[in-house]
Amino acid sequence: MLLVDLPSDILELICGELDAHSAVACGRVCKRLHHIITTSLPVRYTIALAMRGMRPGNNESIDIGERLKLLERYEAAWLEGHWKKSFRITLPEPMAFVNHPAGKFHVHHADGYLLTWDLATGQVHVVRLPSPLRGITLEEHHWQFTSPPDPHRLRTEVLLDAQNDTVVFVEVAFVGQHSDPGRYQRVTLRPFDLSSGNVAESILPNESIVLVENNFFYTNFSLRNEFIIMRLEQPKHAGMGIVVYNWVTQRKVMKHVAFITFLDDTRIIAGFLRALEPGRDPYLRIYDLSADGSARATHDLPLPTRPNFIICGGSYMGRDCGYPSTYSGAYERAQYFSEDDWAMIYLCTDAQEGKGWDTEASYKFEMYVSTTELKRLVTENAASTSPDTITIPWSTWGHAAAIALDSVTARFGKVVSDVAGSRNIRWDRSIGALWMHDCHPARVRRAIPNHKHLIKRDDISDVGFLREDELQQPSSPVAPRTLERVNYAFFLVGSDNKNTNYNAMLCGDVILVQESEASDPYGLKAIVAYSLV
Structure with a gap:
């Protein structure tokens, strides 16, 4: 039959x-x-x-x-920009929040969740942000956490892994006088269940994890599953470094990189763009995170630049440069459909030709890399049990990259503030607009070129920084492909209010707008949520 x-x-x-x-x-x-x-x-x-x-x-x-x-x-x-105000959180009085040295109020968001924490009262408020079109309803949780007294504490940071129902409070303290050679940094991790406030089961019977460092100062953190990426500074040495720390097994590994983020739940990808050995091309490197928290380099992806072209690097991590989708039982059960796993890395940094910073030879170097395509290439070039790292040449992986050089915006800093999945986000305070750029190829294909809210834009790539011998390889891309993206915009009505400062960010299908005093941009007054409807 x-x-x-x-x-x-x-x-x-x-x-x-x-x-x-x-x-x-x-x-x-x-x-x-x-x-x-x-x-x-x-x-x-x-x-x-x-x-x-x-x-x-x-x-x-x-x-x-x-x-x-x-x-x-x-x-x-999305195409029409249908956003509707769904709720508002008003503070009883303006409060200095987390970005201020005297901050007493934390506001954090990730993967469709919002968390606020009042340090004075210890009240934690967790909100699962609504998305009616995907079947996700608003859900709230309240619990208490008060940091134990510590005269040495410098600051507390809050890390969200909403998809795994986890929040980690990171307390950073310096013990000893500034001039004391024995001065050290103490980092205390306090993981809790996001929805209940119970101590995370994975660290019981303990309630916290303590890291002590004599030579490094941790400055930034990014959380995913069992892993925390931490940026560190070495006071007596030039440059920055990265620690990838498994907070469950309490193991770590350090590397000096220009950027680092997660490729998926068990792999990280890092960029080595500066301070290279003579004759070494800038390159990306993929690490496999083994069960004990260490990292094994499995694949290198060289970027064949001309000898006189210098990418100045940076120190970006996590959502600064890319954060792939995560899936969890709780969030998956709530929604009818979700974004697929197509994701990208975005790097924006300075570059120059030759020596010195001649204005005409300075550029803003932008690179988008499809992590979905990289994962496919890595699977096809699977690493064996050999300790050797596999090199995937530009002629093989260059098709996954979109590169642009821009001399106009050179030296004006990073142009986006948050990179997650296929989207990157930029808040334009001058006109009260939140720009959301989506590089997903499926949505680019369905874009309406002349739509009032939609622009398909191709940045012109300059291949002058790539070596001709690599461009002439039989399988090499003719040039780095030009960038295509769909541009969505949200315009905040009333953002010209002279008494209020605004800051907007995208979280899931909700735009969160922070309102603060015009006289004190850190004096938070309210948070307003606009849902996609």
Whole structure:
């Protein structure tokens, strides 16, 4: 019996198990399969998700037909900029918040969650931000945490891993006088369940983890699953470093890099762009994080620049340069559909030709790299048990990169503030606009070029910084591909209020606007949420 001889209901079940690419391919070679694929709601839903760069969630409380309609409305809401005020948190009086040296109020967001923490009262307020079109309802949790007294404490930072229901309070203290050679830094990690405030089960019977360093000062932190990335400074040495720390097994590894972020839950990717050995190209390196928290270099990806072209690097980590999607049981159960795992790395730094900083020879170097494509290449070039690192040449991995040089914005700093999944975010305070740039190829393909809220933009790449011998390799890309992205905009009504400063950020499908005193930009008054509807 041939496949097409099966009853229609059986064929529909089989087609429903296909991915979108396979379903479309089958529909092109057989009229009967084409009829089933174009009329079956489950198959149409699978194809519609893939076309929009989405994947199914686990919330099946409504039928597929309704989910398909919501998916179409969800896409239209992004294109049309349909944002509606959903809630407001007003503080009883303006409070200095986390970015201020005397900050008494913390505001943090990640992966669809908002957390506020009042240091004076110890009250923690956790909000799961609503996304009606994806079936996610507003959910709130309240609990208490008061830091134990510590006369040496310099500051406290808060790290969210919302998808794993985890929050870590990081207390940084310096013990000893500034001139004391025995002075050291003490970092105390206090992990809790985000929703309940219970001590994280993974560290019981202890309630905290203490790190002591004599030579390094930790300055920034990024959390994912069992791993924390920490930027460090060496007071007596030039340069910066990175620690990747497994807070469950309490093991760490240090590297000097220009940027570092997670490739996925068990791998990190780092950039080595400056202070290289003579004759060494700038390169990206992928590390596998083993169970004991150490890191093993598995793949190098060289960027073949001309000898006189210098990328000045930087020190970016986590959401400064890229943060891939995470999935968890709690959040997956709440939504009808979610973003797929297409993600990118974004690096924006200074570059120069030759020696010195001649204005005409200075550039802003921008590089986008598809981590999804890198993971595919790494799988195809799988590392063996050998300790040697595999080198993937530019001719193989260059197709995954988009590079642009811009002399106009040179020396004006980083142009985006938050990079997560396929999007990067920039708040333009001068006009009260939040710009959201989406590089997902599926959404770029569906972009409407002349739409009032939408622009497809190609940055012009200059290949003058790449070596000709690499560009002439048979399989090399003709040039670094030009950047294509969809630009969405949110304009804050009333942002010209002279008595109030505003700052906006995207979290999930919600835009969070912080309102502060014009006379004191750190004096937070309220947080207003706008949901996509």
